[in-house]
Amino acid sequence: xxxxxxxxxxxxxxxxxxxxxxxxxxxxxxxxxxxxxxxxxxxxxxxxxxxxxxxxxxxxxxxxxxxxxxxxxxxxxxxxxxxxxxxxxxxxxxxxxxxxxxxxxxxxxxxxxxxxxxxxxxxxxxxxxxxxxxxxxxxxxxxxxxxxxxxxxxxxxxxxxxxxxxxxxxxxxxxxxxxxxxxxxxxxxxxxxxxxxxxxxxxxxxxxxxxxxxxxxxxxxxxxxxxxxxxxxxxxxxxxxxxxxxxxxxxxxxxxxxxxxxxxxxx
Ligand code: MG
Ligand code: MG
Numbered sequence: 001x002x003x004x005x006x007x008x009x010x011x012x013x014x015x016x017x018x019x020x021x022x023x024x025x026x027x028x029x030x031x032x033x034x035x036x037x038x039x040x041x042x043x044x045x046x047x048x049x050x051x052x053x054x055x056x057x058x059x060x061x062x063x064x065x066x067x068x069x070x071x072x073x074x075x076x077x078x079x080x081x082x083x084x085x086x087x088x089x090x091x092x093x094x095x096x097x098x099x100x101x102x103x104x105x106x107x108x109x110x111x112x113x114x115x116x117x118x119x120x121x122x123x124x125x126x127x128x129x130x131x132x133x134x135x136x137x138x139x140x141x142x143x144x145x146x147x148x149x150x151x152x153x154x155x156x157x158x159x160x161x162x163x164x165x166x167x168x169x170x171x172x173x174x175x176x177x178x179x180x181x182x183x184x185x186x187x188x189x190x191x192x193x194x195x196x197x198x199x200x201x202x203x204x205x206x207x208x209x210x211x212x213x214x215x216x217x218x219x220x221x222x223x224x225x226x227x228x229x230x231x232x233x234x235x236x237x238x239x240x241x242x243x244x245x246x247x248x249x250x251x252x253x254x255x256x257x258x259x260x261x262x263x264x265x266x267x
């Protein structure tokens with residue numbers, strides 16, 4: 001069952017989305033060499049609760065923390081432990097907050113200190129891929145138009161698109177129907193209509209798109225040990241087009257949903 005949200009529900013998700021976005025924004029600003037992932041997690045939980053939300057991830061299928069923190073070859077679901085960030089790390093943070101019964105889900109990657117040009121390019125292309133996917137979230141388009149746009153941009157840039165994990169509908173539950181793959185042919189799947197709320201989340205890799213899960217049962221890493229980046233937004237499709245409910249006050253432009261790629265710059 002795909003749930004279509006009323007304007008009232010979308011307004012609650014918009015307010016919840018501000019909690020998620022504001023907290024993620026602070027985490028991205030705060031993360032620096034020497035800081036442990038556990039410290040970032042504590043900060044996230046405190047900020048979400050202070051703002052009237054509940055950390056959605058904490059206890060979700062037994063997940064022990066409020067954020068997923070992923071360094072370098074970790075793609076998603078990294079448990080924030082005692083690892084201390086190092087200069088040159090690529091850090092991806094995934095975060096969710098539940099507010100008045102509705103979930104918003106968002107992720108972003110950032111470089112710690114002096115990161116390589118290769119890592120910067122991977123992060124940029126991943127964020128661009130997300131924005132191009134969001135731009136396809138228009139009434140009358142088909143679901144697979146989103147993933148097709150993501151895949152085209154990422155692969156044209158020489159990167160891999162993770163297949164094993166996908167985006168999703170979002171609302172009263174974090175993971176609702178439909179699944180939103182980041183790949184595929186265009187023109188397939190449901191017709192998009194106003195009231196649909198999706199978490200679109202490209203996971204893009206420097207090398208192979210194959211991933212594996214570590215023995216902790218959570219941490220997903222690239223099979224070849226190369227870098228991965230992850231950007232995610234919760235978006236409502238409205239009569240005015242896609243509305244990003246987790247838009248941050250940094251690293252993005254408010255017109256991001258209208259993003260079109262410029263000439264690809266060689267790395
Ligand atoms: Mg997420
Ligand atoms: Mg998600």
